[in-house]
Structures are given as C-alpha cells and as structure tokens.
Amino acid sequence: METALRQIVAFGGGGFSMESGNPLLDDYVLGLTGAARPKVCFLPSASGDADHYIVRFYRAFPAERCEPSHISLFRREQGPDDLRRHLLSQDLIYVGGGSVVSLLGVWRAHGIDTILREAWEAGVVLCGLSAGSLCWFAEAVTGFHGAPQRVEGLGLLPFSNCVHYDEGSRRRLDYHDFLRAGMRAGYAAEDGAALHFTGTELSRIVSSRSHARGYRLDLVGDRVVEMQIATAYLGDPRLASLAPLPEAMSTPVAA
Amino acid sequence: MITRLLALGGHEFASRPPDRAVCELILRLATARAEGRPRICLLPTASGDTSETIGRFYAAFGERPCEPSDLSLFRLGRRPMALRDHLLSQDLIYVDGGSLVNLLAVWEAHELNEILSEAWRRGIVLAGQSAGAMCWFEAGITKSSGKAAPGDGLGLLSGSLCVHYNNEPERRAAYLDAVGGGMPCGYGRDDYAGLLWEGTGPPSALTARRGARAYRVTATDEGVVESPLPARFLPAPAPAALREDIAEFRRVRRMRQGAGWLG
Numbered sequence: 001m002e003t004a005l006r007q008i009v010a011f012g013g014g015g016f017s018m019e020s021g022n023p024l025l026d027d028y029v030l031g032l033t034g035a036a037r038p039k040v041c042f043l044p045s046a047s048g049d050a051d052h053y054i055v056r057f058y059r060a061f062p063a064e065r066c067e068p069s070h071i072s073l074f075r076r077e078q079g080p081d082d083l084r085r086h087l088l089s090q091d092l093i094y095v096g097g098g099s100v101v102s103l104l105g106v107w108r109a110h111g112i113d114t115i116l117r118e119a120w121e122a123g124v125v126l127c128g129l130s131a132g133s134l135c136w137f138a139e140a141v142t143g144f145h146g147a148p149q150r151v152e153g154l155g156l157l158p159f160s161n162c163v164h165y166d167e168g169s170r171r172r173l174d175y176h177d178f179l180r181a182g183m184r185a186g187y188a189a190e191d192g193a194a195l196h197f198t199g200t201e202l203s204r205i206v207s208s209r210s211h212a213r214g215y216r217l218d219l220v221g222d223r224v225v226e227m228q229i230a231t232a233y234l235g236d237p238r239l240a241s242l243a244p245l246p247e248a249m250s251t252p253v254a255a
Numbered sequence: 256m257i258t259r260l261l262a263l264g265g266h267e268f269a270s271r272p273p274d275r276a277v278c279e280l281i282l283r284l285a286t287a288r289a290e291g292r293p294r295i296c297l298l299p300t301a302s303g304d305t306s307e308t309i310g311r312f313y314a315a316f317g318e319r320p321c322e323p324s325d326l327s328l329f330r331l332g333r334r335p336m337a338l339r340d341h342l343l344s345q346d347l348i349y350v351d352g353g354s355l356v357n358l359l360a361v362w363e364a365h366e367l368n369e370i371l372s373e374a375w376r377r378g379i380v381l382a383g384q385s386a387g388a389m390c391w392f393e394a395g396i397t398k399s400s401g402k403a404a405p406g407d408g409l410g411l412l413s414g415s416l417c418v419h420y421n422n423e424p425e426r427r428a429a430y431l432d433a434v435g436g437g438m439p440c441g442y443g444r445d446d447y448a449g450l451l452w453e454g455t456g457p458p459s460a461l462t463a464r465r466g467a468r469a470y471r472v473t474a475t476d477e478g479v480v481e482s483p484l485p486a487r488f489l490p491a492p493a494p495a496a497l498r499e500d501i502a503e504f505r506r507v508r509r510m511r512q513g514a515g516w517l518g
Contacts, residue, residue: 048303
C-alpha cells in the first residue's frame with residue numbers, strides 16, 4: 001500500500017494574517033497540494049473564530065484559485081456537520097494565529113486533535129502561523145498570554161518550536177531558558193520564514209522575506225547551540241527549483 | 256461567607272426594559288458586596304471573546320457606578336493579564352453565552368475552573384446567561400455541536416439547567432428526554448427568568464419579563480414533571496435613574512479607553 005506524503009509547513013509568522021500583499025508563503029503551501037484547485041479549510045480557532053479573520057481568509061483564498069471553507073467551532077450550528085469527513089476531504093488545512101492554549105483546549109473538546117493526525121497521515125497538507133505553527137509540535141514556547149509558557153502541542157512533530165523568533169525578541173531568550181530547563185531540541189522561525197517538514201524530517205526552510213531565517217536549536221551540555229539554516233527566499237527570481245536540504249541539516253546535532 | 260450565584264435563562268446587554276432590569280440586578284448584587292465601587296468582570300469566553308459581546312457589556316455598565324472590565328482569553332496577546340489576581344479582586348464575575356463546550360475547554364486549558372470555584376467560595380458573586388448560566392451546574396443542554404444535546408458543566412451547583420426553555424422548543428424537548436434518561440434533575444428557564452442562589456438554601460426565582468418563568472424539572476414514576484416556580488418581578492429602572500452625572504460618565508470612559516480593551 002502506498003503511504004501518503006505527510007507534510008507540515010510551520011510559519012514563524014506571515015501569510016495573509018501578517019503580510020497582506022505578500023502571498024509568497026500562501027502560494028507555496030497551495031503549490032504543495034499538487035491540486036489545480038485545492039480544497040483549503042481555514043481553522044481560526046486560536047482567534048476565537050474572529051469574524052474579521054475569517055473574512056480576510058476568504059479574501060486571500062478566493063474561489064478562483066482554490067475551494068475555500070472554514071470551520072468555526074464556536075458556531076457549530078453553521079458549517080459542516082461532519083467535521084471529520086470535511087477535514088479529511090481537504091488538500092490543505094490552514095490554522096490561524098492567536099492563543100495556542102485556547103486552540104488546543106477547543107480542539108480537544110471537539111475531537112479535532114485526532115482528526116488532524118488522521119488528515120496528516122492521509123496526506124492532507126497542514127500549515128499555519130504562530131499558534132498555528134506551535135500546535136503541530138510536541139512542545140512549544142508561547143508568549144501570547146504574557147509570561148512565557150511552555151505548552152504541549154499535538155506532537156505530530158517530535159520537536160519543540162518557537163515562532164516570531166526575531167532578532168532581539170524576548171522569545172529567543174525564553175526559548176533558550178526552556179531548552180536549558182529540559183525542553184526537547186527543536187526549531188525556531190522568524191516572521192516570514194516557514195519550516196517545511198516531510199514526515200517528521202525538516203526538508204527545507206522557505207521565506208517570504210529575503211532576510212527571514214529559521215534555526216535548529218540543541219542543548220549541548222548546558223549550552224544552547226543555535227544553528228542558522230539555509231533558507232530559500234521564495235521571491236528570488238533565480239530560484240529555479242527547490243532541492244531538499246542535505247540530510248545533515250535535518251537531523252539532530254551530535255552532542 | 257455566603258456564596259451567591261445568579262443563573263439567567265437569556266438576556267442581552269441592551270436598553271430594552273427587561274434588559275435594563277437584569278443589568279440593575281447585576282449591579283445591585285455587585286454593590287451589596289463591594290467596599291468601594293463595585294468591580295464587575297465579563298468573561299466572554301463562550302463567544303470566542305467577540306467584540307460585539309464585549310462592546311455591549313461596556314455599553315451597559317460603562318455609564319453605571321461600577322468598574323467594569325473584561326477578561327478575554329483569546330485577546331491576551333494584546334493585553335496580558337494576571338488571571339487569578341484579576342478575577343479574585345472582583346465583586347461579580349459575569350459569564351456571557353455561546354458554546355458551553357468551548358467555554359469549559361478553554362477555561363480548563365487556562366486553569367480557570369479552580370480560580371472560579373475559589374472566587375465563588377470567597378463570596379464573589381458569579382452570574383451568567385445561557386452557556387454562562389449552565390456552566391455552573393453538573394449538566395445542561397447545549398447546541399455547542401450544532402444540535403441541542405446534553406453537555407457537562409463545572410458542577411459548583413448540583414443538578415442541571417436548561418436555558419432558553421420555551422424560547423427554543425428543541426432545547427426543552429432535549430432536556431425532558433435527558434432528565435427522563437437519567438440526567439440529574441434541575442431547572443428550565445425562559446429568557447429573562449433567573450434563579451438566585453444565596454447560601455445553601457433553595458434558590459429564589461426572578462423574572463424581568465411578564466410571562467417568563469423558571470421551572471423545577473424532576474423525574475418521577477409518572478415521567479418528567481415541570482413545575483413553574485413563583486417568581487419575583489424585577490421592574491426596569493426608570494430611564495431617569497439611568498442618567499449618570501456627566502463627569503462620572505466621562506471618567507469611566509477615560510478609564511475604559513485607558514484600559515485599551517479594543518486595542
């Protein structure tokens with residue numbers, strides 16, 4: 001039996017939520033589906049299903065380029081009855097930003113956590129930014145609720161994750177502290193950078209901004225080792241094809 | 256310490272007479288406990304912290320002699336708050352309606368359950384409508400998954416509650432079925448009818464609209480029985496009584512703007 005290609009694209013920040021007028025990351029994830037008119041379902045749960053956010057999604061993913069839909073878990077009387085069937089029939093599931101703690105709580109209450117794992121295994125491309133990135137990992141750093149918090153995600157990817165990992169950001173220090181305190185090794189992405197995983201291996205990092213980067217973080221002894229990973233800028237006209245990264249880049253650094 | 260809990264069948268923060276009557280009752284309960292200006296905090300979690308819910312709450316209480324605030328768990332990114340400290344410093348915590356399942360899931364994720372039950376034991380008044388009323392009981396009838404179906408609550412109060420009782424007949428039908436099938440007995444409540452628990456005695460029934468009732472719903476050998484409860488009528492305050500001193504209104508408005516609740 002052929003196994004479906006499992007893919008997750010975790011944005012450090014970016015896409016229509018943060019980069020209006022820059023569709024590079026959104027185009028990239030649409031392209032991964034291989035479908036001419038991909039079915040895209042937006043999950044805005046982390047925002048509390050904010051109306052303005054849903055409207056922005058439909059503007060960024062118009063019917064001419066895809067078949068868009070959304071699921072509002074706060075208004076179940078509208079939208080698809082059978083969540084599982086709807087999600088498993090998609091080509092791309094796009095998770096919006098907001099509170100990752102609330103997101104995971106609401107998902108578990110509606111059984112979305114299990115369905116998303118099934119969708120991933122069935123080859124539906126999963127992506128998202130911010131909370132929609134953190135959720136896929138075993139552990140994550142969130143700064144959304146004030147003091148930095150260590151949260152357990154869905155665990156599809158057996159790493160830790162930190163988003164908005166920009167120069168001089170408080171999160172950088174918080175992430176390093178958590179790693180020293182025993183958080184598992186993982187990946188961080190700046191705004192505009194996206195980590196593309198195939199299976200549970202990082203296959204490449206792409207970006208919508210020429211300077212945006214992604215990082216691999218490991219603890220060696222009691223020292224945090226941060227390795228910047230080569231990033232393919234999607235707006236580069238010279239970018240002919242995207243070769244997968246060498247394997248060394250996607251495996252943990254030997255301690 | 257006397258625990259107080261006000262569970263309402265349904266209402267809005269609007270200017271119609273029964274809505275004003277409910278606001279007045281909420282303010283009175285908060286004032287009775289307060290040492291200074293009563294502090295009233297909205298938890299709009301069940302709606303996903305919509306601007307509409309939050310805006311209506313401030314429109315209703317912003318001009319009254321109280322200090323309104325909102326704790327929006329989906330909006331903490333823009334305005335982080337110390338959840339426990341904030342909630343335990345209130346005189347009244349008001350929970351608005353929406354999805355009961357999501358409300359409880361998000362509270363659990365943020366560990367609010369424990370804080371709210373501590374607030375209740377400390378005598379902070381808990382109040383709410385719809386999902387925000389059912390959440391305090393062992394069980395209720397919710398449309399969180401699309402259709403009216405039983406759902407669990409926090410269980411601070413024993414028994415069950417069904418809101419929008421005669422306003423949404425499918426809820427009442429689902430409730431009668433559920434109680435007949437073993438759900439703990441409890442209360443049905445029309446919109447604008449409420450029950451107030453003070454201490455450990457039975458609740459007193461209140462109504463802000465003629466004809467809106469609260470019912471005791473019990474399972475007996477002959478089937479499920481609904482008995483309407485005698486209710487005290489809450490008159491709407493005269494519009495004149497609503498008029499606040501202009502200076503006071505401006506002060507509250509400045510405070511609200513300072514709080515930056517809409518970013």
